[in-house]
Every structure is written in C-alpha cells, then in structure tokens.
Amino acid sequence: MLETIPSWTDERVELLRRLWEEGLSASQIATQLGGVTRNAVIGKVHRLGLSGRVKPGDGAVAGRKKVSREAEIELAESGPIAPEVIPIVSHRPAPDFPQAAPPVVAAPTALASSTRVTIMDLRESMCRWPMGDPTSSDFHYCGDRSITGLPYCTHHAQIAYQPAAERKRDRRAGGFR
Template structure:
C-alpha cells in the first residue's frame, strides 16, 4: 500500500483529532498500526503527550540533596551457637614446631591453618574425634547439618529405579 497525498492528509487529520494508531489503522483500512506509527514518525507529527496536571495541595519545600549511597553491604552479626565446642589453639609439637603433613597422625586434627603457599602453614594438630579428621571445634565448623527434606528426597538414580519397578 502506497501512502497517497489523500491518505497522508487523512492520517494527519485523524492524528490531530487524538485517535490512537490502532484506531487510525482501522478507519483507514489496508494499513497496520505499525505502518501508521512509522508514517507519523517520518512526518514528524507531534507526540501528543497530555500535559501533566498540577498537583493540588503540595507545598514546594525546595529541593533536597539526595541521601548519600552506601555501597557497603550491611554487616552481618551472628549469635553464638550454644552447642559450639570451645576453641583450642593449634597444637605446638615438641621442639616448638607446628603440625605439618609429615608430623600428622590419624589421631590429630587435620584442619589447615594459614596460607598453603606460606612457610608458616600448618595444621591444627589437636586431638581428633574418633573416626573424624578434625577436633571437636573444627568438626563443628566443617560438618554443617543438612536440611531434613533434602535427606528424605530420593536421588535421581533412586527415582529411576523406583519408576522401573512400578512400570
């Protein structure tokens, strides 16, 4: 469809009356809403935004400065756990050395202390709980209880096997 002078004049008239692009398209026939919007844009017709209504009863208090933004995350506080075992300083071996990989045995806490690339790197070395690699304090830190719903939920492999038995 070509935009003839008559159709452009009709478009300008309907646009000036305040009709929407959809209404103009349906009245003109043979054009889409998007075609009307494109032609209005190319013709540079006004956007017809309605002027803002003045607000009643508002007192102009002047402009206020914006509150300064804080980009730091709020500090989290944690309450002490009543069941948390007492912290024990890392064990110092005979001769003043700390527990290292070569001095650890199965009854010593294997919790790493410090930067592994540093010469001061060592392990806790306190007495480990039986069957666990850590002392009571570090075991409490390492082994967090999981949600019961997660434990009760069957794993994907278990679901597949259960479906095969049913089907």
C-alpha cells in the first residue's frame, strides 16, 4: 500500500501561520498538523518568511526584575549610568614558577650547493628536500646523498627531525600545545 505524504495545502499553511503566531514550538506544530516533521515545519516557516520569536524567559529581558513605572521615570531623569570600570590584571607567572629555558638552536651547518635534481632525476639515495615553489619551472630537490633509511641528507634531516627529549622540553616550556 502506498502511503501519501500530506502536502502544504492552503489550509495547512494557514494553520501553521496561526500556530506559529500563538507561540507554539516547531515540534508542537508538527504534532498538530500531523504527517510532517519538526524540520519540515522549520523549513516551511523559513520559506514563508515568518518572523522569529523570542521565547518567554529568553533574551535580554530574562532575569530582570519587574521595574515599577515610578522607578523607570526616576532612572530616565537621572541620566545614563556610567559603566563600572574593571581593571585589567596582568597574568604573570608566580615568582617561584620556574622560567622556561631558552630554546636550543642548532648551529647552522654549511650546506654544500645541492645537486638540484628534478623529480625525474631523483633516486632512492638522494635527498628529497623540496626547494622553491612547486609551480615554478625552477623547482627542484636537494639531491645530496641521503642518510640510509631517511629521505633527507644530514642538513635537511636536522631541520625535519627533532630528538624526542627536545620536543618534551619544548612542550613543558609551553612551546607546543
């Protein structure tokens, strides 16, 4: 048996509008209409351009106490109230907090001019460190002799790999998160 899905007839759309204006939720409207989901109701409300509503107890008014008319007049006559100034506190480490050691930077090694090989000339024993912009015709790879088991020469391996002890020290000092 083929089940028919109710379409948005004029009567159903009118009922949707009325229920929406009464403040019912999309779920409640879907239940009232029958045969449609909450999401279908939300979609139809959006397509119809019905205004969004502020839920009772929601928004800027929520949490405020009811102010008497006299109090409103008194507030209006007193003028604007200056906002409270809150000082900004600097967050500095406590004096007994150990200061992080300066990062250890490996001394730059003199790099012999690379062989400058293209991808077509690259072999297993050559350094695969990319050099330049891959979209330019001048792009090449280092091409120097790679360390056995690694894709890079000694110089580029120092850049690419850090000993585990240095990584742990950097994390404790706040270098990595």
